[in-house]
Amino acid sequence: MAASLAPKMPGQPGYVNPRGIPQAPFIEVVEDYVRNRDQVQSVLQSFQEMLSKYKYMEMSTLRRASGLQEKIPDIQNTLDSVLFLESKQNVDESTLTTTYELNDTLYAKANINPSDTVYLWLGANVMLEYPIAEATDLLTSKLHAAKESLKTCQEDLEFLRENITTVEVNTARVYNWDVQQRREEKELVR
Template identity: 55%
Template sequence: MSVQSVFQEEKNPRGIPKAPFIVNVEEYLGGTDGSVENTIKSFQDAIAKYRYMESNLTQRRQGLEDKIPDIKKTLGMVEFLHARREGKGKVDEDEDDLDDEEDDVEDAQKQLTTTFELNDTLYAEATLEDTDTVYLWLGANVMLSYKLPAAIALLTSKLELANTSLSTTIEDLEFLREQITVMEVNTARVYNWDVKRRREQRIAEEGSGAAAKQS
């Protein structure tokens, strides 16, 4: 029995095959003389494949859980810069008509000083210029400039995609754990059935031997 024949044709939305639950071991093996060794080996190979997929998805989940907070922080900062610039533009428009907003004008024109992370434990202080452009790392040592609205749209899209990917990854991990449990139960049931079969055969042979001696 090959590993491929163990899996059912039914799959989850991401194409992970469903494991069968063996209701009748004897029927599944093809009778009382069915090969247990090959079946158990095929089950173990199937479990190994499931565990390999589980390991990959666990790493993917960890990567997404690390990535999503970074996207949120970046998006929050860009939205802050955009709101600050929009607020300043509104103040500039109303400056001639509203003399009592002089303090707001000064606040909007005041330079913004902040710290940014250079390394895990190293930060630097920077003064942000009034700009409508930000630079975003896109991975693989690629950085591109974006206008603030475009950057917000891009980061929002990336955050939605990352959250969706995390949700499906968690769903796939739960599905895989269910399939691993099913295959482990199948393996135990086939093994126990084989132990029982061997015991019954031994008892029958001993009974036949005793009957032969009496005769």
């Protein structure tokens, strides 16, 4: 009974990755999986459904990874800006002169007075004021979470691609087995 409660390892039947994606079974011996030719169409159909599910999960994960790849540099740039402002906080200069981007090709100069706070866009048209130390902590944690999430997406993509290949190989093996069985039947009829 204890063996049934043990977590399944990759490659074992019934394995599910940490995000709940099931592993596709690999068919070593087609005859053990398909008992007779009447089951071939249902087996091929189940593989086609499995393949479409894996491809849907792959596309969804690719979109999520793409969004994270766009978001990570923005978070990093914001964190760098906050850290720069923090480094200038204790300098005796009265103002900081900088150039900032208004649009893709339009820049303006600004004088920034020293401040203990920064304003961060949180999304959904929400901006909040944070003390610089708090903003640094928040951005650091968001950057770390985004990088971890991207790493998870990449692991899932690799897992999904392996399973897509397994299902495609299984489909080909079952189809070829069926063709071979039909040939053998035709030869017996002759």
